[in-house]
Amino acid sequence: MTTWLKARFKPGDILLLIFLLLPLLVAMPRLLGAFNDSAVGWLTLTGRLTGILGLAMMLLAAMMSIRLPHYDRWFGGLARLWVVHRFFGFAGFVLVLLHVILLAYAALPFSIDAAILRIFPPLAEWPIWAGWLALVCMVIFLGPTFGFVGRIHYQRWKRLHLFSAPAVILALLHAIPIAAETLVWWLMAVFAIGAIVWRKVLSPSLGRYRYEVAKVDTLVRGVVEISLKPVDKTMAYEAGQFIYLTPLDSNLSAGRNEEHPYTISSAPSDEYLKVGIKALGDASSAIQTVAVGSQVYVEGPYGDFYERVEPQRKQLWLAGGIGITPFVSGARDVQNRQGEVSAHLFYLANDDQRAYYLDELMTLGQQVDGLDVTAHYYRKEGPINEAFLREHCPDFAEREIYMCGPPAMIHHLRQVFKGLGIPSSRIHSEAFDFL
Numbered sequence: 038m039t040t041w042l043k044a045r046f047k048p049g050d051i052l053l054l055i056f057l058l059l060p061l062l063v064a065m066p067r068l069l070g071a072f073n074d075s076a077v078g079w080l081t082l083t084g085r086l087t088g089i090l091g092l093a094m095m096l097l098a099a100m101m102s103i104r105l106p107h108y109d110r111w112f113g114g115l116a117r118l119w120v121v122h123r124f125f126g127f128a129g130f131v132l133v134l135l136h137v138i139l140l141a142y143a144a145l146p147f148s149i150d151a152a153i154l155r156i157f158p159p160l161a162e163w164p165i166w167a168g169w170l171a172l173v174c175m176v177i178f179l180g181p182t183f184g185f186v187g188r189i190h191y192q193r194w195k196r197l198h199l200f201s202a203p204a205v206i207l208a209l210l211h212a213i214p215i216a217a218e219t220l221v222w223w224l225m226a227v228f229a230i231g232a233i234v235w236r237k238v239l240s241p242s243l244g245r246y247r248y249e250v251a252k253v254d255t256l257v258r259g260v261v262e263i264s265l266k267p268v269d270k271t272m273a274y275e276a277g278q279f280i281y282l283t284p285l286d287s288n289l290s291a292g293r294n295e296e297h298p299y300t301i302s303s304a305p306s307d308e309y310l311k312v313g314i315k316a317l318g319d320a321s322s323a324i325q326t327v328a329v330g331s332q333v334y335v336e337g338p339y340g341d342f343y344e345r346v347e348p349q350r351k352q353l354w355l356a357g358g359i360g361i362t363p364f365v366s367g368a369r370d371v372q373n374r375q376g377e378v379s380a381h382l383f384y385l386a387n388d389d390q391r392a393y394y395l396d397e398l399m400t401l402g403q404q405v406d407g408l409d410v411t412a413h414y415y416r417k418e419g420p421i422n423e424a425f426l427r428e429h430c431p432d433f434a435e436r437e438i439y440m441c442g443p444p445a446m447i448h449h450l451r452q453v454f455k456g457l458g459i460p461s462s463r464i465h466s467e468a469f470d471f472l
């Protein structure tokens with residue numbers, strides 16, 4: 038039971054719950070005091086409750102966008118935080134729509150004109166119109182996020198997402214003059230707007246480290262490992278965490294001044310901070326030729342990849358493609374933590390040509406107690422299965438499992454583990470795709 042709770046709920050969730058319920062709890066005595074037990078009464082009550090909850094969710098989604106290094110771990114890492122952020126954004130939008138519909142319906146028994154007037158009043162009732170404008174901004178930035186208009190390029194999506202800031206401000210301009218409980222909304226507004234200001238205005242100058250490209254090693258065609266050395270301050274990190282990297286090299290054909298997330302492949306004690314990058318799109322392709330000596334911004338570290346729900350268990354690591362990077366970091370770190378970690382790494386690649394970190398990992402596996410390494414080649418052996426895992430790691434099903442790789446690989450392995458009755462609380466996976 039404790040393991041189940043530990044895997045599903047994180048300490049920061051309590052904070053989210055408090056912020057979510059606070060405006061409701063504060064407004065409840067007033068709403069219940071004015072309540073009358075009729076259809077109109079119920080519609081009005083639910084209309085107001087959905088409005089309050091919808092706005093609280095929007096403000097929470099804004100607060101969650103703060104991206105504070107280290108503190109994301111309270112919430113299970115940035116990747117989980119983004120999932121909750123998306124959920125609150127979408128649920129908030131649905132609730133706000135319901136709020137409009139329910140309040141219009143509540144006026145319908147009086148007349149259609151009354152219903153229309155309630156949601157489209159004269160311009161003098163500007164807070165209602167501020168609410169409409171907030172809704173328009175929400176449609177603009179949520180449409181591409183949830184694929185209402187197809188999948189768009191990440192950078193364009195990011196620019197459209199900036200409409201979330203006016204949406205939050207307009208929603209507050211709608212609620213604060215109308216609501217009786219202004220204090221709670223001001224409090225939430227300070228946190229929500231503070232989060233946006235930190236992320237967009239302060240963090241680019243205060244929250245980043247300057248590093249210099251010391252080496253670029255080509256591992257295979259389309260994959261490099263970049264070694265970075267600090268220009269002034271050094272960023273502390275743990276194995277398996279990731280950073281946002283912004284290259285400043287003016288000769289890059291794409292991605293200059295653009296931040297992209299990459300997992301750290303070095304161990305915390307290594308001389309250089311390293312990232313292994315596979316060319317997947319324009320920015321990750323261009324960075325393959327980044328100039329030695331040029332500078333980059335590093336923001337982070339983020340993530341909680343090696344979160345241990347059951348620390349006493351041995352670990353099973355499964356990596357596919359560029360998803361090997363957190364395990365390279367973990368393996369390079371095991372030599373500093375001998376006796377603390379016992380892990381068996383399965384390196385899943387199409388063939389030996391694409392297992393670009395294998396030589397180093399095999400050497401580490403031979404030198405270091407507590408690390409075993411097995412390669413699996415899809416072209417030769419087909420999809421990895423229980424028999425292969427059992428042959429090389431007989432106790433694999435009793436271990437705490439960590440996976441990183443293409444979605445198809447993660448899905449396939451989850452099915453294998455589900456078939457064996459391994460509880461999902463013992464399986465951790467990271468996707469390299471936030472959208």
Ligand SMILES: Cc1cc2nc3c(=O)[nH]c(=O)nc-3n(C[C@H](O)[C@H](O)[C@H](O)COP(=O)(O)OP(=O)(O)OC[C@H]3O[C@@H](n4cnc5c(N)ncnc54)[C@H](O)[C@@H]3O)c2cc1C
Pocket residue numbers: 116191192279292296297298299300301312313314315316317318319320321322359362363468469470471472
């Ligand atoms: C937590 C995490 C860790 C990652 N670690 C690695 C790694 O160690 N090595 C590696 O090669 N790749 C890693 N990636 C993937 C890497 O971030 C993308 O390949 C890269 O951003 C693609 O950018 P592009 O312009 O080349 O391609 P595009 O064609 O622009 O993007 C391809 C896809 O990458 C994602 N993406 C693009 N830009 C961003 C961004 N700024 N923020 C979030 N997602 C974005 C989007 O889903 C997009 O659809 C990681 C991603 C995440 C989320």
